[in-house]
Amino acid sequence: MKLYEYMAKEVFRAFDIPVPAGRVAASPEEAGEIARELGGDVAVKSQVLAGGRGKAGGIKFAGCPExxxxxxxELLNQEIRGYRVERVLVEEKLTIDQELYLAIAVDGAARSPVVIASSRGGVDIEQVPEADLIRERIDIRWGFRPYQARRLAYRLGLTGAVARGVASIAIRLYRVFRERDAELTEINPLVVCGNDVLAADARLNVDDEALFRHGDLPKVEEGTEIERRVKSFGLSYVELDGDIAVMANGAGITMATLDILQRYGGRPANFLDAGGGAGTEPTARAIETLLMTRPKAILINIFGGITRCDDVAWAIVQVRNTRGIPVPLVVRLVGTNQEEGVRILRENGLRAYSEMHEAAEKVVALASGV
Amino acid sequence: MAILVDKETRLVVQGITGNQGSFHTKRMLEYGTCVVAGVSPGKAGRAVHGVPVFDSVAEAVEGEGANASVIFVPAPFAADAAMEAIDAGVGLIVIVTEHIPVQEAMEVIAFARERGSTIVGPNTFGVISPGKCKIGIMPNHIYQPGPVGILARSGTLSYEIAAGLSAAGLGQSTVVGLGGDRVVGLSFTDLLPALEDDPETEAVVLVGEIGGSAEEEAAGLIASMRKPVVAYIAGKSAPPGKRMGHAGAIIERGKGTYESKVKTLERAGVEVADLPWKVGEVLKEVMG
Structure with a gap:
């Protein structure tokens, strides 16, 4: 779960990481009021879950409350990188001497947390060459130690109070990472203003699997309406821009099904992993979800290992008999209880394919109206 | 021979009294796996499908000589279960449970390294040496003993490929599910040397997917292997920034793309099959 900047900054405050003075506003009037309280120049920052918002015009500066x-x-209700702006964060405008980058992420290859820093902050970190990035790998048993944080600050070319400030923020950021079960927490830019160091921006992505122990965090829902709906009943769904709805069982085989479809000239409308071992009811729900996307055709690709072909067949028949399936449906069904599944479909006037390429060719032809 | 598991494997099932634990204990017994014990705290003295239940892994190790564990414990308690097994000196721990918080997975793996245990998973279908031993949730009927080692990041896709190979007369020496999470105990690079040294293995199949760098790292080792390696990589059509089910299957910051993986693997001499059902054909060519 990604937190908005203003939420992440609340967390940072609680861990004594300095952030600029400011508050979030949901209306222009509120924003003006906050600017009046702050006095002086302010930054008005749209709150969206996408990066690169500055470049997209999502940050404006103002010299007075009006x-x-x-x-x-201007910003509220605007669309920035595909997200509608519902709130803006109004903050004191900083006089910046230097912009740094600081993040703590999960290094999958090392199976450990890693601190990443750069003296070239403020820009899209992907544009920063590898040579300008400093990495400190952390042994999760011992945590991020002060000597590592000092080393990091010195390698950034910092000295004195600024080096101490950066090192102490790095240590606190690691506490945020650990205590808030982050997958990623990032400060870009971490700004130097005289002897002060502040988090001018804040990102905190909390591990979805750990949310059960972070009930005090605000809930942020991401994704389209259908994506949210499917997530709510525990299946994995991603919306794509094609017209053939796809369901398979297992993430890998679902991805492969999309690849195969595209290879045969089709355009998948979604990724829907019905899970390994899903019974009739969840499968029926998954099929109903596919129908909500109004596809031109549907492809169901099942390799029954733990999943039973007869369960899938019953789910298909159930959906067809209750709410109807108004578009062409192509089913590939092999594996556990295959004969039973194929028989159920046949008795209900549906054909099952056993080869993936036949099913892919067929559904592409049907979707293009051939 | 085979790798990781064989006839000497003596398995303890953690979470044996739960639905999944009990169901898969039955299937593993049917396959011929030597399941010697189960663990379910507070339920010692019972038996599940004839397997004695203990309160702790240490007692299962002491009482029944367990040397491998499989974990079906629910996610919030699974990391603790794995640590208990590591502490009890179990050498191989297969974590089937999915949805374990990633930081707990890192803690488990760090502890396992300290004590010399091997972690497979989390979120894995398991490990099988066909005809000898199966640890996990994969279907019993799709594998045949034979010369092909399979290392896979995803379950059902690897079932599809294994079943295709079996049907084409290409049996398997060992099949390992690495797990679908971002942080897992074993990667391709940890197992390729063992397969290269395994006298029963003549060729290797990698079932990879977009995201992470496991395939690229594998390429570095494969370049110096004698045995042929064939790969299939899922996710060619996946758009960047969208997580395709598995926690690792996402193209982030332009890294972990299909193109990068295929190019790096091909440069190392790997034949990459462009469709899953072609893996068998390609294998037959490279095996001669």
Whole structure:
């Protein structure tokens, strides 16, 4: 779960990581009021879950409350990188001497947390060459030690109070990472203003699997309406831009099914992993979800290992008999209880394919109206 | 021979009294796996499908000589179960449970390294040496003993490929599910040397997917292997930034793309099959 910048900054505050003075606003008037309280120049920052918002025009500066109100009016309800802006964060404008980058992420290859830092912050970190990135791998048993944080600050070319400030923020950021079960927490830019160091931006992505022990965090839902709906009943769903709805059982085979479809000239409408071992009811729900996307055709690709072909067949028949399936449906069904599954489909006037390429060819032809 | 598991494997099932634990204990027994004990705290003295249940892994090790464990414990308690097995000196721990918090997975793996245990998973279908021993949830009927080692990041896709190979007369020496999570105990690079040294293995199949760098790292080792390696990589059509089910299956920051993986593997001499059902054909060519 990704937190909005203003939520992440609340967490940072609780861990004594310095952030600029400011508050979040849901209306232009509120934004103007916050600017009045802050006094002086302010930054009005749209709150979206996408990166690169500055470049997309999502951050404006204002010299007085009226300007802040106007800026918020422009930003609110605007679309930034595919996200509608529902809130803006109004903050004191900083006088910046230097912009740094600091993040703590999961290094899958090393199976450990890693601290990543750069003296070239403020830009899209993907554009920073590898040579300008500093990495400190952390042994999760011992945590991020002060000497490592000092080493990091010195390698960034910092000295004195600024080096101490960066090192102490790095240590606190690691506490955020651990205590909030982050997958990624990032400060870009981490800014130097005189002797002060502040988190000008904040990112905190919390591990979905650990949310059960973070009930105090705000809930942020991401994704389209259908994606949210499917997630709510425990299946994995991603919307794509094609017209053939796809369901398979297992993430790998679902991905492979999309690849095969594309290879045969089709355009998948979604990724839907019905899971290994799903019974009739969850499978029926998954098929109903596919229908909500109004596809031109549907492809169901089942390799029954733990999943039973007869369960899948009953699910298909159940959906067809209750709410109807108004578009062409192609089913490939092999594996556990295959004969029974194929028989159930046949008795209900449906054909099952056993070869994946036949099914793919067929559904592509049907979707293009051949 | 085979790798990781064989006829000497004596398995303890952690979470044996739960639905999944009990069901798969039965299937593993049917396959011929030597399941010697189960663990379910507070339920010692019972038996599940004739397998004695203990309160702790240490007692299962002491009482029944268990040397491998499989974990079906629910996610919030699974890392603790794995640590208990490591502490009891179990050498091979297969974590089937999915949805374990990633930081707990890192802690388990760090502890396992310290004590010399091997972790497979989390979120794995398991390990099988056909005809000898099966640890996990994969279907019993799709494998045949034979010369092909399979290392896979995903379950059902590897079932599909294994079944295709079996049908084509290409049996398997050992099949390992690495697990679908971002952080897992074993990667391709940890197992390729063992397969290269295994006298029963003549060729290797990698079932990879987009995301992470496991395939690229594998390529570095494969370049110096004698045995032929064939790969299939899922996720060619996946758009960047979208997580395709598995926690690792996401193209992030332009890394872990299909193109990068295929190019790196091909440069190392791997034949990459462009469709899953072609893996058998390609294998037959490279095996001569």
């Amino acid at each position: 300007e802040a109100l106007d800026a918020a009016r």
